[in-house]
Amino acid sequence: MASLAFDALTKSYGSVQALRGMTFDVRAGEIFGFVGSNGAGKSTTMRIALGVLAADSGTVTWDGRAVDHAVRRRIGYMPEERGLYPRMKVGEQLVYLARLHGLDGRAARASMEHWTEVLGVAARRDDEVLKLSLGNQQRVQLAAALVHRPDILVLDEPFSGLDPVAVDVMSGVLREQASAGVPVIFSSHQLELVERISDRVGIVRAGEMVAVGGIDELRSTGVRRWVVDGPPPGGWLGSVPGVRRVDGHDADGRVVVEATPGAPDDVDQEVLGAALAVGPVREFAVLRPTLTELYRHVVTADAPEQAGARA
């Protein structure tokens, strides 16, 4: 299956090392959520794919072939700093961009009409971009990324500042594109949204990919936690080495217990056994972390010196 592969990218801006061997791939037909702290290196990685920036070392390939000018023309890109001409009319601008990417006049016009319709900005075709609200400018920005019918989508924070309806429209468009075989990578700080719409997620820390995988796969790794609805923990929890109670997670008499690093694989059986030895256990279940919890764990654990947060 074709994939957009980032392999061992490094990039420094003067003394700031923004990328330190960034490696991952985005497969055709999937939505890949790209997350990480401010300054972790997401925009830098995306800009390198677009050729807006050059890497110091490492490669970006599409279907095994170096991403060159011809491939880049087939990428739909939404830059973080946005890139529309404020004084140009929405419709003219989209037609212009489509033509720039090789569509003939008729196809460019049809594509502009289609995307302004789908994205709910058809009524604004004759308005200058600067007269639109920020959310509507963003819809136009997505239309600009899609108007030339790209084979690959690279979107830098496409959801920031959108209202919930626009988020749904945008997510629907990304899903449709992925279903048509387009690899879609988008960065975001809205982790619940990322968890909801991504097929796979990559978590970046200080210029490196530190966790990557399907949501379920990621959620089943990392910290092991169980919820126990049984006798008061004071009577049994202290007797099990390798676990601790997670404060602030009790609900309806249930406690949350977490394995500490180095705990044996079967420590869950010991927890259950210890609780049962004291009284009845009504519920004992694996508690999988949310993406937000996982993110906090991965991003803060043994954090190396950050590449530097941007102001």
Ligand SMILES: Nc1ncnc2c1ncn2[C@@H]1O[C@H](COP(=O)(O)OP(=O)(O)OP(=O)(O)O)[C@@H](O)[C@H]1O
């Ligand atoms: N043009 C530049 N000149 C100097 N340093 C830069 C430049 N662009 C980015 N950096 C630095 O490179 C690092 C990575 O920045 P980048 O914008 O790629 O991060 P990001 O993950 O996209 O962050 P955010 O979530 O805040 O958008 C940061 O330390 C940033 O300050």
